[in-house]
Amino acid sequence: MKKIVFLLISVLCATILFGCGDKKNDNNVAEKRKEKGSVLGDALVTSSLGDASGLIYNITSDSASHDVARNIYNGLVMLDKDLNIVPDLAESWEISEDSKSIIFKLRKDVKWHDGAPFTADDVEFTYKFMIDSNTPTSYDADFLLVKEFSVIDPYTVKVSYDEPYAPALLSWGMAILPKHLLEGKEAAKSSLMREPVGTGPFKFKEWKSGETITLEANDEYFAGRPNLDRLIFRIIPDLNTTFMELLNGSVDIMGLTPTQWVKQTDTALFTNNYDKHTYLSPSYAYIGYNVKNPLFADKKVRQALSYATPKQEIIDGILFGEGVIANGPYKPGTIWHNDNVQKYDYDPEKAKKILAEAGWEETKGDGKLYKDGKPFTFTILTNQGNSVRTKIAETVQQSWRKIGITVDIRVLEWASFINEYIDKGKFDAVIMGWNIVVDPDPYDVWHSSKCGPKLLNFICYSNAEIDELIDKGKHVLDPTERKKYYDRFQEILAEEQPYTFLYVPNALIGLNNRFKGVKAAPAGLTYNIDEWYVPAKDQKYRFEK
Amino acid sequence: MLRYIAKRLLGMVPLLIGITFISFVVIHLAPGDPAQFIASMNPKLSETSYEKFVKMYDLDKPVLERYINWLGKFARFDFGESFSQDGKTVLEKIKERLPVTIWLNVAGLLLILVIALPLGVLSACYKDSIFDKGVTVFVFAGFAMPTFWLALLCMYYFGVIKGWFPISGLRSFNYEYLSTFGKIMDIVKHTFMPVVISVFGGLAGLSRFARNSMLDVLKEEYITAARARGISERKIIFKHALKNALLPVVTILGLSVPGLIGGSVIFESIFSIPGMGQLFYQSVMMRDYPVVMGVLVIGALLTLAGNLIADIAYAAVDPRIRYGAKKTD
Numbered sequence: 001m002k003k004i005v006f007l008l009i010s011v012l013c014a015t016i017l018f019g020c021g022d023k024k025n026d027n028n029v030a031e032k033r034k035e036k037g038s039v040l041g042d043a044l045v046t047s048s049l050g051d052a053s054g055l056i057y058n059i060t061s062d063s064a065s066h067d068v069a070r071n072i073y074n075g076l077v078m079l080d081k082d083l084n085i086v087p088d089l090a091e092s093w094e095i096s097e098d099s100k101s102i103i104f105k106l107r108k109d110v111k112w113h114d115g116a117p118f119t120a121d122d123v124e125f126t127y128k129f130m131i132d133s134n135t136p137t138s139y140d141a142d143f144l145l146v147k148e149f150s151v152i153d154p155y156t157v158k159v160s161y162d163e164p165y166a167p168a169l170l171s172w173g174m175a176i177l178p179k180h181l182l183e184g185k186e187a188a189k190s191s192l193m194r195e196p197v198g199t200g201p202f203k204f205k206e207w208k209s210g211e212t213i214t215l216e217a218n219d220e221y222f223a224g225r226p227n228l229d230r231l232i233f234r235i236i237p238d239l240n241t242t243f244m245e246l247l248n249g250s251v252d253i254m255g256l257t258p259t260q261w262v263k264q265t266d267t268a269l270f271t272n273n274y275d276k277h278t279y280l281s282p283s284y285a286y287i288g289y290n291v292k293n294p295l296f297a298d299k300k301v302r303q304a305l306s307y308a309t310p311k312q313e314i315i316d317g318i319l320f321g322e323g324v325i326a327n328g329p330y331k332p333g334t335i336w337h338n339d340n341v342q343k344y345d346y347d348p349e350k351a352k353k354i355l356a357e358a359g360w361e362e363t364k365g366d367g368k369l370y371k372d373g374k375p376f377t378f379t380i381l382t383n384q385g386n387s388v389r390t391k392i393a394e395t396v397q398q399s400w401r402k403i404g405i406t407v408d409i410r411v412l413e414w415a416s417f418i419n420e421y422i423d424k425g426k427f428d429a430v431i432m433g434w435n436i437v438v439d440p441d442p443y444d445v446w447h448s449s450k451c452g453p454k455l456l457n458f459i460c461y462s463n464a465e466i467d468e469l470i471d472k473g474k475h476v477l478d479p480t481e482r483k484k485y486y487d488r489f490q491e492i493l494a495e496e497q498p499y500t501f502l503y504v505p506n507a508l509i510g511l512n513n514r515f516k517g518v519k520a521a522p523a524g525l526t527y528n529i530d531e532w533y534v535p536a537k538d539q540k541y542r543f544e545k
Numbered sequence: 546m547l548r549y550i551a552k553r554l555l556g557m558v559p560l561l562i563g564i565t566f567i568s569f570v571v572i573h574l575a576p577g578d579p580a581q582f583i584a585s586m587n588p589k590l591s592e593t594s595y596e597k598f599v600k601m602y603d604l605d606k607p608v609l610e611r612y613i614n615w616l617g618k619f620a621r622f623d624f625g626e627s628f629s630q631d632g633k634t635v636l637e638k639i640k641e642r643l644p645v646t647i648w649l650n651v652a653g654l655l656l657i658l659v660i661a662l663p664l665g666v667l668s669a670c671y672k673d674s675i676f677d678k679g680v681t682v683f684v685f686a687g688f689a690m691p692t693f694w695l696a697l698l699c700m701y702y703f704g705v706i707k708g709w710f711p712i713s714g715l716r717s718f719n720y721e722y723l724s725t726f727g728k729i730m731d732i733v734k735h736t737f738m739p740v741v742i743s744v745f746g747g748l749a750g751l752s753r754f755a756r757n758s759m760l761d762v763l764k765e766e767y768i769t770a771a772r773a774r775g776i777s778e779r780k781i782i783f784k785h786a787l788k789n790a791l792l793p794v795v796t797i798l799g800l801s802v803p804g805l806i807g808g809s810v811i812f813e814s815i816f817s818i819p820g821m822g823q824l825f826y827q828s829v830m831m832r833d834y835p836v837v838m839g840v841l842v843i844g845a846l847l848t849l850a851g852n853l854i855a856d857i858a859y860a861a862v863d864p865r866i867r868y869g870a871k872k873t874d
Contacts (some may be wrong), residue, residue, distance in 0.1 A: 045718075050827070051819070053631045136601060138594035188632040209641045210819020211715055232718065237814040237823060240697055241713045247705045248712050269705075415577025415832070454581075454595050541718070 002203060026416050040217075042517065042534040043230035043250045043541040047242050051235045054193035057175035058130065059137045068213050070234055071529070072113075072198035073175030076102060076123065081333065081521035081528065083438055085169055089118065089176055089199065099164035101148075103170070106155040110222045111202040112178050120151045125179035127159075129187070136188050142171035164475045166482060167439040174251055179284045185489050201205070201226045201530040210235055216543075226530035227517075229543050235468070249273065249540075252512040259509040262320040274510045280333060281507035281521040282436040284326045287380070287396065288459045289429050295378055296428070300358040302497040306344035308349035308403050313505050318391045326501040328490040329434070329442060333491040335479060336440040338487040341494035348403050362404055369404035377406040378428035383417045389431045392502065423453040425460065436504075440486050443470050446493075461498040481518040549853065551858070557849050565619070565838070569612045572829070572837050577834045578604050581630040602628055603787045615838065624842075625835040627828075635839035638824060643806060646820035649740060650805045656744045657751055657833065664748070665755025666790070669763065670782055675761065688749035693811045696742050700815075713817040714782050739816045743809075759790040772773065792863055799855020803847040 011278075018292065052065040057073050076090040087093070090104040110118035129135055131141040148160040155302040161168060178197050182190060201223070202215035211333060213233040217226045236242045243260060245268060256265065256276075265276065266362065289296040296302055297537050315323045327344075330337040355361075360369040360376055369376040371534070380396070382389040391410045401405050411423065421427045426537035445471050466489055473485035493499075509525050511518060514534045521527065528545055534540070599605055602785035603614075618625055624635035627742040665682070704712035711717070717731050762768065762788055771781045810826040813819075821840065828836035 053629050133597065136598070140594065195631060208716075212825070214717070234714065234817070235819070236713055236817040238713075238817070241700065241815050241817060244700050244705055244712050248708070250712065415575065415581070418581065419576040434609075446614075544722075 014182055017220065017277075023411045026320045028464070031357050039533055040225070040227055040540040041229055041536070041542070042514075043232055043543070044529070044532070045232045045234060045250065047245065047254060049237055049242075049543055050238070051214060052207075055185055055186070055204065055207075055213075056177065056190070056193055058126070058139065058177060061138050065237075069175065069196065069198075069199075069217070071202040071215055071231060072196050072197045072200045072204060073177075074110075075171060075173035075175055077173050079170075079173070079438060079521075079523055079527070081247050082521050083524045085173075086294070088173070089123075090172070093479065095169075100162070100174075101158055101160035102169060103152070103156060106157070107222060108155055110199050111220050112180075112199055113197045113218060114178075114181070116178070118176075118179050120157045120200055121154070122176055122179045123157050124149060124151050125183060126174070127177045129177060130174065137489075139174065142167060143174075144177050155316070164477055166477055167441055170439050182436040195449055196310070201229055204402040207229070208210070211489050212324060221530070223530070227533035228529070230541070231529070238257075239384045246274075246510060249512070252515070254510050256508045256510050258320040258322045258508065260510075261322060265510065270510070273513060275518070277511055277514045277518065277520045277525050278322070278506045279511040279522065279524060280324065280331060281434055281505050282331055282438075282524075284329065284331075284436060284504045285392065285433040285502040286326070287392075287429055287431050288499050289497075289500065290425065290427055290459050291427060291462075291498055292460045293378075293428055295376075298358050298398070299496050300354050301360070302500070303344070304351040304354040304358070304403075305405075306497045306500040307354065308400055308405075309500050309502070310346040310501055312343075312346065313399075314392055314395055316417045317395065318388055319503070319505055323505040326504045328493055328501060329436070329445070330440060330486070330490065331436045331504060331522075335483060336486055338490040340487075341491050343494070344500070345499070346399075348399070352403050360404075364525045367404055368406065375406065375416065376404065377408075379408040380429045380431060381410050381412060381421055381427050382431040383414045384411050385414070390434075391430050398419075422458050425458065430459075440482070440487065442486070443474065443475055446470060446489070459494075459498055463492060463496065465491055514540065546857075546860070552855070553557045553853050553856075560849065561842075561845060562616070565616065565842055569615065569838060570608060570667060572832075572834060573608050573611075575703050575832065577832055578602075579834065581832075582605060585858055592651075592846060595646075596653060615835075619842065624839040627836050628833045629828075629831060629836075635835050638836055639821070639839060639843065642819060642821050642824045646665065646807070646822070647805055649743070649791075649818065649820065652736065652740050653743045653747065656740065656799060656806070657747045660744065660752035661748045662791070662794070664757050665752040666787065667780070668752070669756045669759035669790075672760065684752050684754070686748040687745040687747075692745070692746045692809075693815055695745070696738070696812070696815050699738055699742060710738050715818060739812065739818065743812065751794075751797065755790065755794070758793055759786060762786045762790040792859075795862060796855050797857050799858060802851030802854065805845050806847060822847045 014478055020080070023093055045068075048061065048067060050064045050065045053062050053073065054060045054062070054065055055069045055195045057069040060069070074089045074235070076088060077085050077093070078088040080086045089107055091107045091109060092105045094103045094105075096102070099147070104123070106118070106120060112118060127143060127146065127149045130137060130140050131146075132390060145157050145161055145165055147162050148158075150158050152158055159168070159172075176199065178192075181192060181197055183248075187193070194207060199222075201221045203218045205214040205216040207213045209496050212235065215231040215233075217229055218337070236245060236251070239257070242251060242254055243256070246254045261276070265271070265274070289302055289303075289305070291297060311325045315321060324332055326332075327341055328338065341389050355369060355376075361371070362368065365371045372499065380393050382393055388515055393411075397407045397409060422430070444456045446457060446461065448457070448460075448464075449469050450457035451460035451462065469485045469489045469492075471487070473482050476482040476485065507524065509520075511525070515532050516535065517528070517531045518525065518535055519528070552627050578599070579602055580595055587859050603611060615625070624639075626632065626634050627638055661684075668680045671677050700712045703710045711734060715732070717723075717735075720728060720731055723731055768781060768786055771785050772778075776785075806821055807825075810822040813822045824836065825840045827833075828840070
């Protein structure tokens with residue numbers, strides 16, 4: 001007990017120190033930029049496959065909207081380049097000794113884009129907005145857990161929870177909305193959906209439906225004006241077109257496919273004008289087995305299938321080497337990842353041996369496995385429109401055939417895939433992917449209570465020890481202590497193989513080389529977009545004020 | 546004539562109800578619902594959000610009840626609100642997209658008329674000549690070639706390598722700062738490639754049609770008679786034959802009215818043109834029922850109107866066809 005208290009106090013100290021440290025930094029931002037020789041001006045043109053649905057971050061759920069809106073708003077906290085939680089609109093915070101409440105001290109120098117001052121009332125409004133059942137938001141879960149929200153003074157707020165809740169702090173990274181513009185209005189119909197007002201580094205300039213969304217630098221930004229004059233989001237629904245626009249110089253940044261990355265960017269046109277940036281993307285691909293299906297009830301069968309899956313061959317052949325093998329649901333390189341787990345290197349002989357132990361043998365001499373006279377055969381499902389997944393299906397079909405398992409592949413349109421097969425549990429195995437979110441709580445995907453229609457543990461994996469680990473880990477705030485629960489959780493997953501974890505792909509970004517100050521980090525590439533700059537001689541776009 | 550039009554208009558009402566009913570039921574038969582796209586398969590979303598959206602969109606009510614509600618609103622020309630989170634009405638969404646699509650389609654259709662008709666007529670006059678065969682190969686090449694493939698090739702050559710034309714989009718970033726002439730040139734430049742490529746693909750139909758129609762007319766006895774009277778070939782073709790040969794074109798034009806508001810999804814996606822095709826495709830994929838219904842109904846209305854207009858225009862240009870008036874003798 002003593003130890004826990006001590007750890008909590010040390011976390012507390014760390015956060016306070018962090019808060020102070022950061023404040024110092026902010027005062028230096030302007031000077032820091034001068035030192036680096038950075039200059040103001042120019043614009044970054046980026047593209048999106050679809051038009052944004054609206055620019056109030058909290059109620060939209062499409063990535064096109066979020067990519068734009070995240071530059072317009074701030075949360076109380078944010079993530080730095082190494083995915084640590086750092087102050088944003090809150091200049092510091094304090095976690096109570098019982099870990100059940102957080103006191104946020106807010107910055108006093110923040111103004112909304114329309115000039116109004118930012119205060120604790122805005123935070124309170126945002127909290128009430130999020131828990132209001134009339135608000136069309138999907139992100140209310142974290143906020144519904146708040147027991148009490150109180151405004152202590154115009155720049156201090158306190159939130160309390162019933163129990164210590166580990167993801168609580170990060171949940172306050174949600175965009176804070178302007179009370180004076182939204183109060184008493186129906187958010188989805190508010191003009192802020194089309195012309196948002198936030199506190200962020202960029203402010204809204206113009207939106208031509210289906211064509212472009214333009215943001216411009218916020219001169220009054222509390223952490224210093226971003227160097228770029230504008231961010232322009234072009235809506236280009238076709239990836240081939242986007243690539244040609246990139247080659248043509250009309251788009252400055254684009255996520256490339258492995259094929260483009262390896263085979264189509266070795267031309268002088270590309271190498272002279274573009275830099276390639278890569279980092280591990282926060283997602284993984286997997287083969288999930290329906291554990292309610294008797295075929296996969298025995299963990300030996302799942303282990304054997306994992307041994308018979310050539311992960312490295314999949315990465316080399318389909319991703320052209322741009323990815324790393326995944327052994328669990330966390331991103332390699334983050335603190336939550338446990339590398340010390342059972343691994344399944346490609347070994348078909350071992351797979352055969354394990355299957356024989358489970359009763360599957362070549363009894364009829366036709367090279368196929370049988371148990372009680374029935375052949376080992378099943379169907380893999382995946383969704384349409386993702387050629388990588390289809391290719392993975394073909395690869396594992398080949399390699400599983402070698403150990404005597406017959407697999408059919410069905411590729412389905414997304415809505416039918418989810419509604420008719422996943423939600424109804426009508427599948428044997430699926431090839432899919434998950435995003436890896438920053439908070440490590442695996443409740444939604446792995447807790448046994450999450451088995452059912454519209455829920456994410458659709459393979460219905462259930463393990464009492466894992467349930468307990470998840471339930472406990474959620475209430476431990478100290479990362480080192482919390483990690484112990486998730487380390488054990490990963491060991492069990494690796495042993496049990498309800499999924500065959502395949503790989504974590506690399507994000508492959510082509511960026512025009514006139515932009516300086518760019519550095520890939522665990523948080524991606526654009527985390528410091530307000531520090532990017534273009535040397536005066538290379539500037540491409542000029543704007544009149 | 547007026548009675549005829551009134552009769553046709555009345556006949557359209559049950560037709561329209563039938564069309565909307567079938568469309569409504571069919572789009573609801575497709576698996577999935579709009580709430581699912583907003584609130585599923587995302588670990589960050591809360592559990593209750595799905596139910597919340599289902600209630601918000603009335604998805605818990607039976608299809609028939611929703612259809613009747615929809616029909617009631619439609620009778621008052623209210624297409625309702627889109628299910629997507631931008632909270633716009635269906636009409637607003639269509640209004641945003643319609644001008645671009647109409648501009649591209651009208652420009653395309655006019656160009657096709659201007660090019661295909663002379664090509665067809667001339668091929669008929671010089672039947673089986675090198676010219677005729679060349680035209681045949683040319684128009685069929687355009688017809689058979691996948692437009693998206695040709696579009697990508699053109700974009701790469703004229704856009705990336707030569708840099709003559711912008712690759713995609715409708716306007717440049719600096720559009721606001723251009724002079725009026727500059728603005729026109731900017732739009733023309735941006736629409737040049739899409740229009741030319743769609744015209745190339747659309748020449749075959751009309752030019753073949755004009756050629757066959759012209760050949761039929763040239764076989765008529767009155768043409769032989771005209772030739773016997775020693776009238777110059779030029780006069781025979783342009784004065785006597787052409788008029789009659791072009792009559793069926795009226796029908797084709799009438800039928801292409803609904804096509805004017807429909808856009809091609811692939812084409813619009815490749816050239817990043819925010820038109821009706823994309824709107825329709827996206828709303829189908831997102832199961833945005835009100836928008837899907839809105840676009841379908843407008844399409845149906847225009848098809849019915851186009852047919853009617855074609856029939857009336859036919860009566861106007863072809864003396865052999867008269868509606869309503871019965872022979873008195």
